[in-house]
Amino acid sequence: MDRARDAREGRPAAPDGLPPPGVVITSGSAWGGDRGRLAALLYEGYAKKAAALRVDEATALALLAEALNLGRCFVAVRGDRPVGVVGLVEGRARALDFPFVLVRRHFGVLRSIAYSLLLNVRKRSRPAADELFFESLAVSPGERNQGIGTRLVQHVEEYARKMGYRSVGLEVTDSNHTAIRLYSRLGYAIVKTRRYPFVTRRAGFSGNHEMRKRV
Numbered sequence: 001m002d003r004a005r006d007a008r009e010g011r012p013a014a015p016d017g018l019p020p021p022g023v024v025i026t027s028g029s030a031w032g033g034d035r036g037r038l039a040a041l042l043y044e045g046y047a048k049k050a051a052a053l054r055v056d057e058a059t060a061l062a063l064l065a066e067a068l069n070l071g072r073c074f075v076a077v078r079g080d081r082p083v084g085v086v087g088l089v090e091g092r093a094r095a096l097d098f099p100f101v102l103v104r105r106h107f108g109v110l111r112s113i114a115y116s117l118l119l120n121v122r123k124r125s126r127p128a129a130d131e132l133f134f135e136s137l138a139v140s141p142g143e144r145n146q147g148i149g150t151r152l153v154q155h156v157e158e159y160a161r162k163m164g165y166r167s168v169g170l171e172v173t174d175s176n177h178t179a180i181r182l183y184s185r186l187g188y189a190i191v192k193t194r195r196y197p198f199v200t201r202r203a204g205f206s207g208n209h210e211m212r213k214r215v
């Protein structure tokens with residue numbers, strides 16, 4: 001983190017390892033807030049992907065709210081407002097799960113089959129037994145560049161150490177330079193790149209990097 005540049009650009013500095021003033025990080029189950037608000041937060045971060053799949057906002061919000069497993073999330077909260085979220089993938093359990101029956105509630109048969117295949121592409125990369133993955137990191141647009149995303153990732157790393165995992169991994173689209181810069185700054189390195197030729201171009205990327213850090 002370049003504190004001199006932060007100061008020049010007028011960004012508030014939080015002490016190392018702490019979220020910015022007024023923001024606390026809690027587990028999703030302890031938070032117990034409205035999952036619809038978390039779905040909206042995720043939608044803001046991933047709207048381009050939803051649009052590329054031709055899913056309208058109302059449907060995407062309903063699907064996300066149902067797919068969310070709060071017990072696998074950490075939430076950054078300001079007052080009663082969620083301002084950031086990150087999801088965990090531990091073995092087969094994940095923060096966002098899209099089983100076919102859920103997808104089918106929102107779409108016809110053919111689209112459900114196609115979307116289930118696309119949404120579950122994520123499952124191709126599954127963490128090893130001694131590894132924790134995270135996914136679905138998102139910070140509200142008005143709350144970015146204050147260290148909340150950094151702090152959420154560090155929170156995941158602390159949890160990983162506490163639970164005895166040896167490394168933390170994630171997938172990020174190859175065009176998401178903001179996120180890649182954040183992860184690189186925190187010590188994550190690209191270990192694998194997968195190319196996905198379908199749909200992804202419309203969503204502005206051509207593949208995913210898998211990044212990993214030993215903790």
Ligand SMILES: CC(C)(COP(=O)(O)OP(=O)(O)OC[C@H]1O[C@@H](n2cnc3c(N)ncnc32)[C@H](O)[C@@H]1OP(=O)(O)O)[C@@H](O)C(=O)NCCC(=O)NCCS
Pocket residue numbers: 001002006011012013014020044045046136137138139140143144145146147148149150151171172173176178179181182185
């Ligand atoms: C990627 C994303 C989560 C980053 O969240 P964020 O809260 O803005 O992240 P941070 O504030 O920690 O870091 C962003 C920048 O602010 C800087 N910053 C400013 N004040 C800071 C502080 N007090 N502490 C730490 N970093 C600070 C960081 O150094 C960083 O600069 P950099 O771009 O040169 O690395 C956010 O942009 C987002 O939600 N994007 C859409 C969804 C998405 O792409 N998610 C990732 C999918 S893998």
